[in-house]
Amino acid sequence: MATSKDVAKLAGVSHTTVSRAFRGDVKLRPETYDRVMQAAAQLHYTPNFLASSLKKRQSGVIGLVICDAGNPFFLGIAQRLEAMLDRRGYRLMVAFDGYNPEKQHRMLQMMAASQAQAIIYMPLAESLPLQFDSSIHFIQLFGKQDSRLSYLDFDDYYGAYTGMKYLLEMGHRRILVLGGENRRQGFLDACSEAGAEPPQFYSSPGLTEEQVASDLNAYLNQGELTALFAVGDWHGRHIYRAMKNNCIHFPEDLSFLMFDDLQWTQMLDITVIAHPVDELVDALCGEVLRLVEDEGEPSSRMFKPYLIERSSVRRVSTEK
Amino acid sequence: MATSKDVAKLAGVSHTTVSRAFRGDVKLRPETYDRVMQAAAQLHYTPNFLASSLKKRQSGVIGLVICDAGNPFFLGIAQRLEAMLDRRGYRLMVAFDGYNPEKQHRMLQMMAASQAQAIIYMPLAESLPLQFDSSIHFIQLFGKQDSRLSYLDFDDYYGAYTGMKYLLEMGHRRILVLGGENRRQGFLDACSEAGAEPPQFYSSPGLTEEQVASDLNAYLNQGELTALFAVGDWHGRHIYRAMKNNCIHFPEDLSFLMFDDLQWTQMLDITVIAHPVDELVDALCGEVLRLVEDEGEPSSRMFKPYLIERSSVRRVSTEK
DNA sequence: CTGAAAGCGCTTACAG
DNA sequence: CTGAAAGCGCTTACAG
Numbered sequence: 001m002a003t004s005k006d007v008a009k010l011a012g013v014s015h016t017t018v019s020r021a022f023r024g025d026v027k028l029r030p031e032t033y034d035r036v037m038q039a040a041a042q043l044h045y046t047p048n049f050l051a052s053s054l055k056k057r058q059s060g061v062i063g064l065v066i067c068d069a070g071n072p073f074f075l076g077i078a079q080r081l082e083a084m085l086d087r088r089g090y091r092l093m094v095a096f097d098g099y100n101p102e103k104q105h106r107m108l109q110m111m112a113a114s115q116a117q118a119i120i121y122m123p124l125a126e127s128l129p130l131q132f133d134s135s136i137h138f139i140q141l142f143g144k145q146d147s148r149l150s151y152l153d154f155d156d157y158y159g160a161y162t163g164m165k166y167l168l169e170m171g172h173r174r175i176l177v178l179g180g181e182n183r184r185q186g187f188l189d190a191c192s193e194a195g196a197e198p199p200q201f202y203s204s205p206g207l208t209e210e211q212v213a214s215d216l217n218a219y220l221n222q223g224e225l226t227a228l229f230a231v232g233d234w235h236g237r238h239i240y241r242a243m244k245n246n247c248i249h250f251p252e253d254l255s256f257l258m259f260d261d262l263q264w265t266q267m268l269d270i271t272v273i274a275h276p277v278d279e280l281v282d283a284l285c286g287e288v289l290r291l292v293e294d295e296g297e298p299s300s301r302m303f304k305p306y307l308i309e310r311s312s313v314r315r316v317s318t319e320k
Numbered sequence: 321m322a323t324s325k326d327v328a329k330l331a332g333v334s335h336t337t338v339s340r341a342f343r344g345d346v347k348l349r350p351e352t353y354d355r356v357m358q359a360a361a362q363l364h365y366t367p368n369f370l371a372s373s374l375k376k377r378q379s380g381v382i383g384l385v386i387c388d389a390g391n392p393f394f395l396g397i398a399q400r401l402e403a404m405l406d407r408r409g410y411r412l413m414v415a416f417d418g419y420n421p422e423k424q425h426r427m428l429q430m431m432a433a434s435q436a437q438a439i440i441y442m443p444l445a446e447s448l449p450l451q452f453d454s455s456i457h458f459i460q461l462f463g464k465q466d467s468r469l470s471y472l473d474f475d476d477y478y479g480a481y482t483g484m485k486y487l488l489e490m491g492h493r494r495i496l497v498l499g500g501e502n503r504r505q506g507f508l509d510a511c512s513e514a515g516a517e518p519p520q521f522y523s524s525p526g527l528t529e530e531q532v533a534s535d536l537n538a539y540l541n542q543g544e545l546t547a548l549f550a551v552g553d554w555h556g557r558h559i560y561r562a563m564k565n566n567c568i569h570f571p572e573d574l575s576f577l578m579f580d581d582l583q584w585t586q587m588l589d590i591t592v593i594a595h596p597v598d599e600l601v602d603a604l605c606g607e608v609l610r611l612v613e614d615e616g617e618p619s620s621r622m623f624k625p626y627l628i629e630r631s632s633v634r635r636v637s638t639e640k
Numbered sequence: 641c642t643g644a645a646a647g648c649g650c651t652t653a654c655a656g
Numbered sequence: 657c658t659g660a661a662a663g664c665g666c667t668t669a670c671a672g
Contacts, residue, residue, distance in 0.1 A: 001435075001455055003649055014659050019651060029657060044453050049433045050374045051649035055664050059370065069399035072392065079389035082416050086423075091430060094414040096402050103406075110411060113369045115321075133364050135321055240587060264584040267560060323665055334643050339667060349641060371665035375648050 002043035011039035022047050053115060062288055063093045063111030063119040065104060071233070072262060077141075077281050081120075084285040090117075090292075101126045112136055118288045137291040137298075139284065150287055150298040154275050159305030160186025163229055163257055163273045166307055168194040171316040172227040172255060175199040176219055178239055180231030180259065187229075200225075204235070216242035220254075226316055227255040233262055240268070251314035261308060270312040273305045322363035331359035342367050373435060382608055383413045383431035383439040385424060391553070392582060397461075397601050401440075404605040410437075410612075421446045432456055438608045457611040457618075459604065470607055470618040474595050479625030480506025483549055483577055483593045486627055488514040491636040492547040492575060495519040496539055498559055500551030500579065507549075520545075524555070536562035540574075546636055547575040553582055560588075571634035581628060590632040593625045 008015040013036060020026045021036040028036075039045075053059040062085055066074040082092040093116060097104035104121065105128040111119045118137040123145035130138060130146060139150040160183035167175055168190060177187055177199045184201070191198050202219070204212050216239055219225065228243075230236040236258045243254065250256040250270075258265055261274035280303045290296040324342075328335040333356060340346045341356040348356075359365075373379040382405055386394040402412040413436060417424035424441065425448040431439045438457040443465035450458060450466060459470040480503035487495055488510060497507055497519045504521070511518050522539070524532050536559055539545065548563075550556040556578045563574065570576040570590075578585055581594035600623045610616040 001432075001453060005649080015650080016652085016659055016661095017657090019649095020658085023651080027657075032657080044451050046429060046433045046452075048374070048435060048649055049430075050370050050379065050435050051664090052651070053664095054368070054370045054374060054666085055649080055651045057664070069395040075389040075395050078414075079416050083418070091415070091434075094398075095411070096399050098403070109366060110369075112321075113366045114411075115368060115370050131364050132366075133321060237583075237587065263557075263582070264587045267557065267584045267588070269564075325665080335666080336643055336645095336668085337641090339665095340642085343667080347641075352641080368665050371648090372667070373648095374650085375665080375667045377648070 001048070002040075002045040004045070004047070006043055007036065007039045007045045010043065011035045019047075059115040059117060060090050061093050061114060061116045062090050062292075063095070063108075063114070063116035063121075065095050065097050065107045065111065065119065065121040067097055067099050067122055067124075069096060073260070073275075073277065076277055077284075080278065080281040081285055084281070085288070088289060090288075097121075097124075099124060101128055104128075108132075108138075117292045120284065120288070137288075139287055139291070139298075141284070144300075148298065150291065151300040152280055152284055152287065153302055154280070155302040155304050156180075156183045157186040158302075159183065159259060159273045159275075160231075161190045162186075162305065162307055163259065164190035164199070165194070167227050167229060167255070167257060167313065168196055170227075170255070170313055173197070174225050175227045175229060176202060176225050178202050178216075178228065178230045178235040179204065180229075181205075183231065199229070209238070212238050213242055217246060220246050220248055225254060227257065227313065229257045229259075231259045233260050236260065236262075236265070236270075250312045255313040255316070257313050259305075268312075269310045271310045272308050274308050275305050276303050279303055321368070322360075322365040324365070324367065326363055327356060327359045327365045330363065331355045339367075379435040379437060380410050381413050381434060381436045382410050382612075383415070383428075383434070383436035383441075385415050385417050385427045385431065385439065385441040387417055387419050387442055387444075389416060393580070393595075393597065396597055397604075400598065400601040401605055404601070405608070408609060410608075417441075417444075419444060421448055424448075428452075428458075437612045440604065440608070457608075459607060459611070459618075461604070464620075468618065470611065471620040472600055472604055472607065473622055474600070475622040475624050476500075476503045477506040478622075479503065479579060479593045479595075480551075481510045482506075482625065482627055483579065484510035484519070485514070487547050487549060487575070487577060487633065488516055490547075490575065490633055493517065494545050495547045495549060496522060496545050498522050498536075498548065498550045498555040499524065500549075501525075503551065519549070529558070532558050533562055537566060540566050540568055545574060547577065547633065549577045549579075551579045553580050556580065556582075556585065556590075570632045575633040575636070577633050579625075588632070589630045591630040592628050594628050595625050596623050599623055 004015040004018040007018045018036050020028055021033050064078055078094055085092050095107040097107050101124050108121060112132050120139045120141055122141045123143035127145050142153050144151045164187045173196055181203055188198055220242060228239055230239050248254055256270060258270055258272045261272045265272050283301055324335040324338040327338045338356050341348055341353050384398060398414055405412050415427040417427050421444050428441060432452050440459045440461055442461045443463035447465050462473050464471045484507045493516055501523055508518055540562060548559055550559050568574055576590060578590055578592045581592045585592050603621055
């Protein structure tokens with residue numbers, strides 16, 4: 001790669017002048033400027049970010065460590081965030097940790113070593129404690145590991161509450177909740193407010209796909225339920241498959257509500273509790289810029305999920 | 321951030337020694353090594369990649385410019401590639417161009433400025449010509465803009481041919497192909513080999529969603545077709561929706577074959593022509609490493625799509 | 641086995 | 657308006 005010195009030589013100026021032409025902060029004689037730019041074009045010169053970041057002590061890089069590219073959620077976030085940061089002159093560096101605490105730690109380390117000015121990550125249950133000095137701004141997404149750090153999340157309690165309330169209002173009383181261990185209180189509060197019995201819960205951690213499938217079949221064959229509330233893509237897909245295998249149709253045979261709005265839930269016209277992703281990303285970007293540019297303090301914010309009513313939940317007459 | 325000099329001072333050695341301890345290439349006295357590492361831990365020291373990359377003149381960064389995070393395809397690629405490169409000590413830098421030639425150009429420029437050692441991108445129809453010096457290795461994915469550069473792609477001709485051949489073998493003769501302008505020859509060749517008439521084609525570029533929906537409704541209401549072959553997610557989703565709106569079921573009323581295997585096609589048990597993504601990514605990674613480490617020559621490779629038979633295509637009796 | 645010195649390609653006071 | 661010089665934090669011959 002050509003350097004500023006090469007350009008300087010060709011244009012007959014000092015490399016200082018080349019730098020100034022590209023930075024655009026100091027006014028050069030138009031003539032000089034043109035000479036520099038012509039020489040630069042001729043040599044395909046681009047200023048070296050590594051060198052300039054090193055000298056300026058700002059990389060302009062924001063790091064994002066995502067668990068998994070399989071989750072469309074995370075990717076929507078990456079893309080929207082990238083677009084917003086791009087407009088402000090920052091670059092986004094994305095890495096994946098595969099839900100592996102050790103790899104996550106390595107990736108955070110790597111981002112820090114790359115002089116990312118802010119690093120966004122999703123704390124795992126067993127995330128290793130962060131040990132970096134305070135010049136790097138960490139932002140936690142969807143999990144709170146360290147209370148001194150910024151933290152953005154969806155309000156799971158509220159989502160669970162909203163979804164359960166909707167099912168109850170539609171007359172359902174025999175409801176099975178799949179997953180969502182961390183949102184139990186939301187389900188329970190909605191029930192107790194409505195004077196209804198708590199729903200049944202099904203938890204799957206540690207189970208194989210086969211076990212889950214057979215458990216779900218058993219539930220469905222009991223035939224006692226009127227509604228299913230699946231928390232997240234994984235449970236949703238499994239229960240949908242189980243229903244299909246058992247020729248159970250929604251909403252006729254069983255009502256079906258899901259947490260997360262994905263392409264397939266849209267295709268299948270499934271009623272969901274969706275997350276205000278765009279709103280969260282906008283706030284995330286704001287938080288990044290604030291921390292990086294204003295030396296502001298870390299802050300926390302929660303975003304409320306909302307119901308998208310489609311056709312998978314039907315009204316039933318309330319029975320005791 | 322602490323620097324190697326801070327560590328050196330605390331450990332009572334020169335910063336040269338600190339560098340050597342972290343690089344691990346030269347043997348230090350174990351005692352010295354330990355002293356350095358302890359001091360480093362105490363200061364949360366991490367070597368600055370910017371500085372080391374600048375000095376070594378290798379960044380260890382591979383760039384990937386993706387069109388769009390909406391396409392699960394691209395993301396699967398990013399994730400698998402990242403995992404492979406990580407194992408070899410490289411980092412992946414991802415950027416999005418939103419199918420915008422101007423932004424793509426800026427992103428390529430940015431990657432080059434970041435001293436990416438290889439840059440993978442997806443040429444667009446109106447991609448601006450690359451003008452970089454030859455120290456950067458560009459790799460083209462899913463499109464060939466410059467024949468001197470490496471190029472990896474799926475064999476669209478073969479995929480179209482395979483899919484059409486399958487439909488013909490299943491007895492279909494009145495087939496509508498949605499999209500896939502660039503694969504026409506594959507469809508046509510399969511037909512002529514089977515002695516069948518060419519299929520009908522429907523192209524949508526430049527049309528609005530509403531126009532497409534109404535066109536598809538019209539096709540379906542004609543009632544003359546026995547099979548639909550949708551090229552890609554976008555057409556697939558539209559035609560699926562149109563069928564649903566018209567209460568047309570597959571495979572009973574109409575057979576349905578699609579290019580691309582996505583989550584929703586799996587959920588709906590749709591027969592597809594899938595792409596060997598993993599195989600392509602493995603080769604891509606190999607190509608990157610070869611170019612970067614061996615100074616090898618650019619090369620091109622094509623990967624053959626394959627049929628995944630599910631339940632959306634049924635056998636019909638061949639009629640003339 | 642360890643250190644002093646030069647230099648990677650920039651930016652930025654400091655002069656003029 | 658432009659240039660010479662110092663320095664960002666490393667690595668790597670070159671000595672010893």
